Amino acid sequence: MAKAQDEIRQGAVEASLPDTPPPASAAVDALPAEIVSDSLASYLRTRAARIRSGDSGALPVLLGLVVIAVAFQIWTQGLFLSPGNLVNLFIESMVFMTLGMAEIFVLLLGEIDLAAGYVLAVGAGIAAILVQKPGFDWPWWLAIIVALVCCGLTGAVWGTLVSRLHLPSFVVTLAGLLIMWGVMLVILGNAGAVSIASPILVNQHVLYEIVNGNIPPLAGWVVLALVVVLFGGVLWARDAGRRRRGLVAPPPGLTAIKIALFALSGIVVVLICDANRGSATSVVDGVPWVVPIVFIVLLLWVMLLQRTQFGRYVYAIGGNSDAARRAGISLAKVRTWAFVLCSVTAGFAGILYLSWQGGTSTNVNGGQYVLYGVAAAVIGGTSLFGGRGKIAQAVIGGLVIGAIYNGLYLQGVQVQWQLIATGSVLVAAVLIDTVSRRGTLSGSSTRI
Amino acid sequence: MSSDLGDGPLAQSTGLELGATAVAGSGTALLQMRGVDKHFGPVQALYQVDLDLPSGQVTALCGDNGAGKSVLTRCIAGIHQPDRGEILWEGKPVHITGPRAASELGIEVVYQDLALADNLDIVQNMFLGRERVRRGLLDEDSMERSAAETLASLRVTTVRSIRQPVASLSGGQRQAVAVAKAVMWNSKLVLLDEPTAALGVVQTRMVLDLVKTLKDHGLGVMLITHNLNDIFEVADRLAILHLGRKVAEGPASEFDRQSVVEYMTTGRSER
Numbered sequence: 001m002a003k004a005q006d007e008i009r010q011g012a013v014e015a016s017l018p019d020t021p022p023p024a025s026a027a028v029d030a031l032p033a034e035i036v037s038d039s040l041a042s043y044l045r046t047r048a049a050r051i052r053s054g055d056s057g058a059l060p061v062l063l064g065l066v067v068i069a070v071a072f073q074i075w076t077q078g079l080f081l082s083p084g085n086l087v088n089l090f091i092e093s094m095v096f097m098t099l100g101m102a103e104i105f106v107l108l109l110g111e112i113d114l115a116a117g118y119v120l121a122v123g124a125g126i127a128a129i130l131v132q133k134p135g136f137d138w139p140w141w142l143a144i145i146v147a148l149v150c151c152g153l154t155g156a157v158w159g160t161l162v163s164r165l166h167l168p169s170f171v172v173t174l175a176g177l178l179i180m181w182g183v184m185l186v187i188l189g190n191a192g193a194v195s196i197a198s199p200i201l202v203n204q205h206v207l208y209e210i211v212n213g214n215i216p217p218l219a220g221w222v223v224l225a226l227v228v229v230l231f232g233g234v235l236w237a238r239d240a241g242r243r244r245r246g247l248v249a250p251p252p253g254l255t256a257i258k259i260a261l262f263a264l265s266g267i268v269v270v271l272i273c274d275a276n277r278g279s280a281t282s283v284v285d286g287v288p289w290v291v292p293i294v295f296i297v298l299l300l301w302v303m304l305l306q307r308t309q310f311g312r313y314v315y316a317i318g319g320n321s322d323a324a325r326r327a328g329i330s331l332a333k334v335r336t337w338a339f340v341l342c343s344v345t346a347g348f349a350g351i352l353y354l355s356w357q358g359g360t361s362t363n364v365n366g367g368q369y370v371l372y373g374v375a376a377a378v379i380g381g382t383s384l385f386g387g388r389g390k391i392a393q394a395v396i397g398g399l400v401i402g403a404i405y406n407g408l409y410l411q412g413v414q415v416q417w418q419l420i421a422t423g424s425v426l427v428a429a430v431l432i433d434t435v436s437r438r439g440t441l442s443g444s445s446t447r448i
Numbered sequence: 449m450s451s452d453l454g455d456g457p458l459a460q461s462t463g464l465e466l467g468a469t470a471v472a473g474s475g476t477a478l479l480q481m482r483g484v485d486k487h488f489g490p491v492q493a494l495y496q497v498d499l500d501l502p503s504g505q506v507t508a509l510c511g512d513n514g515a516g517k518s519v520l521t522r523c524i525a526g527i528h529q530p531d532r533g534e535i536l537w538e539g540k541p542v543h544i545t546g547p548r549a550a551s552e553l554g555i556e557v558v559y560q561d562l563a564l565a566d567n568l569d570i571v572q573n574m575f576l577g578r579e580r581v582r583r584g585l586l587d588e589d590s591m592e593r594s595a596a597e598t599l600a601s602l603r604v605t606t607v608r609s610i611r612q613p614v615a616s617l618s619g620g621q622r623q624a625v626a627v628a629k630a631v632m633w634n635s636k637l638v639l640l641d642e643p644t645a646a647l648g649v650v651q652t653r654m655v656l657d658l659v660k661t662l663k664d665h666g667l668g669v670m671l672i673t674h675n676l677n678d679i680f681e682v683a684d685r686l687a688i689l690h691l692g693r694k695v696a697e698g699p700a701s702e703f704d705r706q707s708v709v710e711y712m713t714t715g716r717s718e719r
Contacts, residue, residue, distance in 0.1 A: 058595055247592050248611040307585045312568075319565035326563045327577030328548060386566040 035397035042251025060432075061379060065403065072407035080407055084277035087288065090269070091211055093402025094294050095120075095352050099373025100380065100394030100401075101301055102345035105338045107377055108305075108318045110386025111162060111169035113339065115176030117370030120156055122180050123147045123350025124360040125187040128194040131203040138202040148347045154180065155343025159336030169339075175366065185362055193361035196354060210293065210355040214286030218276040223292065224266045232259040290352060295392050297348065301391045304341075314338055318387030346373075368419070375426040376401050384430060400425070457627075477536075478503040478637050478668040479524065479555070484533035486519055486575040495692045496533070501637060503668040506659060508679045508700070510672075511689035514710050517672050520689065521639055524670075526550040555604045556630035557639040562622055564629075566615035570593040570607065573614055574629040598632040599624075602661050606654070620651030624658055637668040644678055654684050674712065678704050690715035 072080040079085055099116060106113045130136045130143035138146070158176050162169045188194060196204040215223065235255060242249035250258075270287055278284030305311035313334045316324040325331055349369075354360050380397030382389025404425060408418045477500035486494040486683040494516050501507050511517050522528045522650045524535070526544035534541045537553050542552050550557070571588070596615040607617065614622060614637055617642050623643050629639050640659065644652040659682045662669050671683060679686065679700070686703050688696040688711040695715045698705070703711075710717040 242589065245589065245593075247589055248609055303585075309579050309581060309586065312572060312576075312579060312586065314565060316565045316572075320563070320569035322561070323563035323576065324566050324574075326547065326559075329577050387565070 013019065021441055023318070036365070039251045040257075043251055043254050051251065058381065058393075058396065061381065061400065065396070065400055068400065068403045068407065069361065072403070072410070076407065076410050079410055081425060082277075083272050083275035084227045085406065085410065086104075086272050087277055089399075089402050089406040090273075091288060091290060092406055093354055093398045094211070094290050095349050095369075095398075096372050096376045096405075097394050097398030098294060098297065098349035098352060099346060100368060100376030100398050101298065101391050102342045103347070103370075103373045104379045104389055104391055104394055105301075105305075105314070105342040106169065107374070107382050107384060108386060109335055109338055110318050110384075111335070111338075112173065112374065112384070113155075113169065113176075113342045113346075114173040114370055115154070115158060115180050116173075116342060116349075116373055117366030118177055118180030118184055118364075119151050119343050119346040119366075120350040120353060120369055121184040121360065121364040121366045122187065123151045123347030124354035124364065125184050125194070125350075126150055127207065127351055128196050128354055128360050129187060129188065131196060131201070131207060132194065133201055133204075138203070139198065140206040143203070143207070144351055147351065148344050150342040151347025151350070152340045155340040155346075156336060158343070159339030162339065163332040163335035165436050176234075181366060182367070184364065188360070188362050192360060195359035197358035207351070207355050208358055209289060211288055211290045211352060212355065212358070213289050214273070214284070215289060215292070216288050220270050220287040224270050226262045227292075227295075228266055231262060235259055271275050290355070297345070298391065298395065301341075301345070305391055310334065310337065315387060320387075349373075371426060372401050372405075375422065375429055378424065379429040384434075386417075395431075453692055457700065475499060478538060480536040480539075481520075481523075481530075482534050482536065483529040484520075484523060484535070486516075486528060486530050488522060493532070493692055494523070497689070497692075497694045499687055499694060499697065501668050501670050502685070503636060504663060504666045505684040506663050506669040506671055506682050507685040508671045508673060508688060509689065510674050510679060510708065510712055512674065514691070515689040515712070516691055516692040518641075519692075521557065521641060521670075521672055522548070524637075524639060526555075526557060549609050551633065551635075554634060554636035555639070556628050556633065556635040557625045558623075558641060558643065560641045560643075560645060562626040564614045564622060564626060567613060569613050570599075570610040570617075570625050570669070573625060574598070574632060576629075578633070582672045594632065595628070598628050601665075602628055602657070602658055604628060618651060620654040623647070623651075623655050627655075627658055627662070631662065631665075631667065635667065637664060637670070638670065639670045641672045642675075643671070644673070646674060650715070652678070676708060680705070683691035 005146065069081060099120065102116050124147075127143045127147040130138045130146060131140055136143075152217065158169070158172050161167050161172045196207050197207075198204045235258065239249045239255040240252070243252070248329060269291065273287040273291070274285050276283050276285050287351075305314060313324060313329045316327070317331055317334055321331060350360075353364070376394050376397035377389065378384060378397070379400050380389075380393030380395070383392050401422065404421055405418065408421060413421075449653075455650075459684075479499075479501040481497055481499040484494055484497045485492070486497075497516075497520060499520070509517055509520065519528060523530050524544065526546045526549050529543070529545070535544060536542070542553065544553065544555070547557075565576065568576070571592045575591045582590075592610065595704055599605075599607070599610065602624065604621070607621055607625075612700065614625060627638065627640070627643075643659070644654050647655060654679060659671065660679075663684075664681075671678065671680050673679060683700045686696065686698060686700050686708065687694060688708065690711065693715070696711045696717070707717040
């Protein structure tokens with residue numbers, strides 16, 4: 001028996017009972033590549049086999065991003081990949097990424113939040129109004145907190161209606177979309193626009209600097225080095241520890257590659273942001289503050305969803321709500337909190353929007369934003385049917401949306417074509433999700 | 449109306465049965481049902497059912513569709529409360545008020561649909577709802593180790609990795625995970641609802657071996673089934689329900705296929 005135990009711990013056990021071992025190709029389809037492999041070489045082989053069989057994970061999205069970049073680079077005659085424009089793209093994408101993260105909380109449950117776009121607008125409006133002088137003239141941090149709490153409360157309302165009264169989230173949040181649209185108009189009043197771009201008023205200036213202020217280049221490198229060392233150290237220690245204790249862990253080479261890729265993308269971002277994107281006389285360089293801020297939010301939400309009971313329950317409910325209920329999980333509580341977290345994150349996206357635009361107005365198109373948010377999540381690989389997805393997927397999805405948005409804008413494409421292009425991408429993403437779901441069910445791997 | 453009619457005979461039979469138990473003396477039945485009635489509106493689902501579930505033995509509960517197997521199971525699981533009669537746990541009367549209460553006593557039910565979340569891996573499923581937490585974060589290492597130990601003790605060694613999603617498991621393996629999930633909480637009685645219904649020959653073999661392993665560990669097992677092969681393969685005892693009444697109960701050696709089928713279909717046997 002001790003031997004059997006050892007075998008299980010090794011993570012790769014040959015069939016010792018007369019159970020039909022699944023055919024090799026099916027096993028490759030169903031198991032994460034890390035598990036099927038015990039060395040980097042076998043990981044790469046498994047990975048390649050999965051790609052050949054149609055299941056290629058994040059690869060198509062990354063390839064899509066490259067195609068979009070190359071196409072726009074040619075179309076805009078080299079403007080698209082210039083450092084100045086790439087920083088713009090990052091900043092625009094931050095709003096989409098954050099909204100995507102917000103949506104993932106509810107998408108994982110198999111629900112949807114259509115109100116998030118106007119919750120963004122209301123969050124931006126509240127924060128903007130609270131730092132006006134004459135007016136409330138509250139400290140910037142209090143304005144942010146109050147805006148986020150108000151947004152969270154709206155999420156609690158949608159969540160309660162969905163989880164306690166069993167109303168469909170689509171309808172509840174569609175109503176929420178209209179309500180929050182109205183609330184935004186009420187908050188912004190007759191003027192219809194609020195600015196926070198005053199360089200003299202400290203509380204407005206801090207909010208403005210979140211997106212428009214930059215970390216000095218040298219400080220940017222120091223921060224990056226610290227983050228890479230910390231992230232790499234924690235990841236390496238965890239994986240090495242698990243390998244040592246005989247628990248399931250990826251091969252050392254894979255851990256090293258993960259850390260290297262993380263460091264590499266950090267270096268690329270800092271390099272791009274540190275190039276002078278102003279003029280010879282007025283230098284503008286450095287990583288915008290919003291980049292590390294969104295990274296921290298991302299880390300927090302990854303921890304919450306992957307490492308806490310709440311996160312586990314979100315996945316369990318999305319996967320099989322019946323099983324979750326029988327396990328004694330309070331579905332209503334988890335669902336309500338997911339809507340609260342979605343709305344808080346959407347409110348945070350509102351703060352970013354406010355900072356980016358230097359103000360907010362009744363022109364904020366919350367209906368369009370929420371669809372961009374859902375699209376970011378779905379393009380990244382989060383399923384609309386619940387149970388499948390990761391917070392980090394919003395990052396790459398947000399970049400895709402940001403790239404399309406930015407490139408079309410750069411080329412002076414009229415707004416109607418931007419809408420059509422983005423809508424088509426959303427349809428394509430949902431199509432991929434549906435086809436891949438059907439593919440896994442029927443066994444024919446059509447996941448793209 | 450049925451409750452009025454039920455009153456008289458119930459009191460009578462309860463007295464008789466208690467006497468019988470006392471005579472049996474060392475009857476170490478883990479769980480005993482005495483004169484349990486359950487009706488839903490005018491439908492009498494269980495009628496004065498007595499049942500013993502001893503530990504270290506597999507009791508097969510058989511009966512045709514609508515015989516009351518599910519209702520009886522749910523009464524033990526705490527989902528339904530009996531209208532009359534009592535349930536004794538280790539000799540003491542208990543009220544099983546809900547699934548939680550059942551778990552606290554040491555009763556676990558593996559339903560036919562297994563209640564596994566396909567998107568979670570084996571460890572995550574086995575600890576679902578009872579995760580170990582350290583400093584606010586899930587203690588994955590300790591949970592993985594315990595899950596591996598439980599699976600090893602049940603001799604479930606065909607899974608490639610306990611970190612693979614349940615969606616990638618075969619039917620028998622899924623059943624094994626569901627059973628492992630049930631027994632890892634120091635449970636004493638496991639109710640298995642049609643565990644082999646959807647399985648092929650090899651997978652069925654694996655699940656029946658698992659049932660024998662549970663028995664060897666001293667657990668009481670109730671196997672709800674109408675598969676005669678399963679019954680005679682693993683059951684030590686048999687209880688047969690017919691239209692809400694228990695029509696036969698005893699050691700499996702006292703039955704043969706013919707008599708079981710007769711009891712299940714007509715409620716009587718000529719033999």
